[in-house]
Amino acid sequence: MTRLRFGTFLAPFHKPGQNPTLALQRDLELIEHLDALGFDEAWIGEHHSAGSEIIASPEIFIAAAAERTKRIKLGTGVISAAYHNPLWVADRMVMLDHLTRGRAMLGVGPGSLPTDSAMIGLNPTDTRELLAENLDIIMRLLRGEVVTATTRTHKLIDAQLQLRPYSDPCFEVAVAAVASPTGPMLAGQHGVGLLSIGATLTKEGFDALAHHWNVVEERAAAYGRPVPPRSSWRLVGLMHVAETREQAYRDVEYGIAHWFNYFQKVAAFPQMDVGTSQEIRGMIDYLVEAGIGVVGTPDDAKEQVRRLWEQSNGGFGAFLLLGHEWANPEATRRSWELVAQYVMPEFQGQAESTLAAAERARQNRDAHAATQISAVEHMTKKYAEEVAAKGPKTADQAG
Numbered sequence: 001m002t003r004l005r006f007g008t009f010l011a012p013f014h015k016p017g018q019n020p021t022l023a024l025q026r027d028l029e030l031i032e033h034l035d036a037l038g039f040d041e042a043w044i045g046e047h048h049s050a051g052s053e054i055i056a057s058p059e060i061f062i063a064a065a066a067e068r069t070k071r072i073k074l075g076t077g078v079i080s081a082a083y084h085n086p087l088w089v090a091d092r093m094v095m096l097d098h099l100t101r102g103r104a105m106l107g108v109g110p111g112s113l114p115t116d117s118a119m120i121g122l123n124p125t126d127t128r129e130l131l132a133e134n135l136d137i138i139m140r141l142l143r144g145e146v147v148t149a150t151t152r153t154h155k156l157i158d159a160q161l162q163l164r165p166y167s168d169p170c171f172e173v174a175v176a177a178v179a180s181p182t183g184p185m186l187a188g189q190h191g192v193g194l195l196s197i198g199a200t201l202t203k204e205g206f207d208a209l210a211h212h213w214n215v216v217e218e219r220a221a222a223y224g225r226p227v228p229p230r231s232s233w234r235l236v237g238l239m240h241v242a243e244t245r246e247q248a249y250r251d252v253e254y255g256i257a258h259w260f261n262y263f264q265k266v267a268a269f270p271q272m273d274v275g276t277s278q279e280i281r282g283m284i285d286y287l288v289e290a291g292i293g294v295v296g297t298p299d300d301a302k303e304q305v306r307r308l309w310e311q312s313n314g315g316f317g318a319f320l321l322l323g324h325e326w327a328n329p330e331a332t333r334r335s336w337e338l339v340a341q342y343v344m345p346e347f348q349g350q351a352e353s354t355l356a357a358a359e360r361a362r363q364n365r366d367a368h369a370a371t372q373i374s375a376v377e378h379m380t381k382k383y384a385e386e387v388a389a390k391g392p393k394t395a396d397q398a399g
Helices: 020-037 057-066 087-097 114-120 124-141 182-190 204-208 210-221 243-250 258-267 280-287 300-312 330-347 351-363 365-390
Strands: 005-010 039-046 073-074 104-111 146-150 157-158 173-175 195-198 231-243 293-296 319-322
Touching: 005 020, 005 195, 005 330, 020 057, 020 146, 020 330, 039 057, 039 104, 039 319, 057 073, 057 087, 087 104, 087 157, 104 124, 104 210, 114 124, 124 157, 124 173, 124 182, 173 182, 173 351, 182 195, 182 210, 195 210, 210 231, 210 300, 231 243, 231 365, 243 293, 243 330, 258 280, 258 293, 258 330, 293 300, 300 330, 300 351, 351 365
Parallel strands: 005 039, 005 319, 039 073, 073 104, 104 173, 173 195, 195 231, 231 293, 231 319
Antiparallel strands: 146 157
16 A cells, blocks of 8 residues: 555534634644644635535635645645636636645535525536536646636636746646546546545445546546546545544534534535434444444544545545544544544554564564673673672772
């Protein structure tokens, strides 16, 4: 297994009715925490309705987060490309690429909330068709082309970027996918990465994983493009980790009901099917038993990543933990720490070497302990012999 990157996909999901200023501050502090822990990536969402996913501009959030962090890469997860003029999407991302000195990444999708698109007169079919049109324009602009085009929402006349990206030749671009082949088709067509947001949320999403990359390969071949590397494929999943399963279950009693209620009764997003249970214990059991997420220990988290790796039929580049507030802030921070401490090394080539070193020392301990004892006995005997060779002191020597 090549080095697997880890990160977060942060919508975010905040319970309505609380102080939004403090909620956004927690999001920024989380990114700082992940940067300090060595996580590789953070992808930030765009939403405009429904009261829980309250980041309206991932670009603005990323600009703020970049000033607080040192190395973590920051992506739009995702910009709802159908909502925007594609020229401005490309132009803002180039600016962000400069401001972050190459740490920005562009993730695009059609927009997940119908309550968002309805406010600008679009339906889910419109947004998916516009995604394909707008992504094509964005990619052409990023390649330095001059674009004249008319979509159902915008008209471009000799449009071009006044800045080239800071990254050479360009920052990373990725397309979101849940269960349908739309995202993989566009990723293959344009030779960009894939964000599999529904990797574990539904059985259909999990089952589609290997097929998704087949679609990427087929579309790349159809358009005469090199197949994107599997390292550009990112899978999103759910986890809360504690020292014991019992502790993890107690932790998520804090806020998991809101998360379930949001997908069951608020967000008109049936691709995110989280069952019908109304009891907190039933919600947790459903998540775990259906394989949707992990509520347990670092070992449980490792097993989930291995399961996804096998299902992908060839591997992927990054595992992104879907950000949530199932637990209180302290327990949530601890969960991220446990993932960094015990899960990440397993898939980044850092666990085996220390375990092997410990095993070598264990196997040779008795022999090495014997040499230590022998060395002490040798030096003790040598000292006694030196003292004896000098003989006792005379009276004159003592005086």
